[in-house]
Amino acid sequence: DAKTTQPPSMDCAEGRAANLPCNHSTISGNEYVYWYRQIHSQGPQYIIHGLKNNETNEMASLIITEDRKSSTLILPHATLRDTAVYYCIVRVASQGGSEKLVFGKGMKLTVNP
Amino acid sequence: NAGVMQNPRHLVRRRGQEARLRCSPMKGHSHVYWYRQLPEEGLKFMVYLQKENIIDESGMPKERFSAEFPKEGPSILRIQQVVRGDSAAYFCASSSVDTQYFGPGTRLTVL
Numbered sequence: 001d002a003k004t005t006q007p008p009s010m011d012c013a014e015g016r017a018a019n020l021p022c023n024h025s026t027i028s029g030n031e032y033v034y035w036y037r038q039i040h041s042q043g044p045q046y047i048i049h050g051l052k053n054n055e056t057n058e059m060a061s062l063i064i065t066e067d068r069k070s071s072t073l074i075l076p077h078a079t080l081r082d083t084a085v086y087y088c089i090v091r092v093a094s095q096g097g098s099e100k101l102v103f104g105k106g107m108k109l110t111v112n113p
Numbered sequence: 114n115a116g117v118m119q120n121p122r123h124l125v126r127r128r129g130q131e132a133r134l135r136c137s138p139m140k141g142h143s144h145v146y147w148y149r150q151l152p153e154e155g156l157k158f159m160v161y162l163q164k165e166n167i168i169d170e171s172g173m174p175k176e177r178f179s180a181e182f183p184k185e186g187p188s189i190l191r192i193q194q195v196v197r198g199d200s201a202a203y204f205c206a207s208s209s210v211d212t213q214y215f216g217p218g219t220r221l222t223v224l
Binding site: 041 | 117155
């Protein structure tokens with residue numbers, strides 16, 4: 001079972017920031033928070049991941065609470081092409097790369113014009 | 114650097130035939146994962162392989178399904194004697210250390 005909970009859906013206006021929440025209250029100290037998205041029926045696309053510090057890349061920002069029990073993915077200027085199902089996943093990150101990804105139901109983000 | 118490549122993108126088989134799905138990982142990646150997405154459902158892990166070794170096959174059906182990742186060439190997911198319930202999108206992912214990157218998938222339709 002997935003270790004995260006997300007709202008089933010969210011709407012956002014084009015050009016505005018989209019803040020996608022995720023709860024992971026049982027996260028362990030050695031587990032990272034990963035975000036992926038799946039646009040229509042394409043392959044999942046990696047967005048960002050973090051352990052405890054906030055992270056930012058060219059796609060998004062990840063804000064993790066100090067107790068690490070929840071996080072927020074921020075798309076600073078949402079576009080219509082950001083409409084997708086977003087998955088928040090926690091997993092152990094190791095040098096061996098052996099940990100499978102456990103996908104939940106995700107959250108459908110719809111960006112409206 | 115080319116991404117993860119999968120072929121064919123679409124595959125149609127009749128019941129009882131064999132399906133072979135191929136996955137070429139990103140350059141420099143030695144870990145390959147297969148996931149299946151049934152219609153209107155989420156992605157489910159099937160198997161994790163490194164070169165010539167199956168590391169975790171806990172998500173693979175016990176019968177008719179097999180996977181390999183030979184020393185040379187792509188990873189192969191093989192489904193023997195396909196049934197209609199095998200119709201799904203099959204995604205391959207690869208990684209070098211931690212982050213998995215996914216291919217575009219193979220959509221299998223069993224008639």
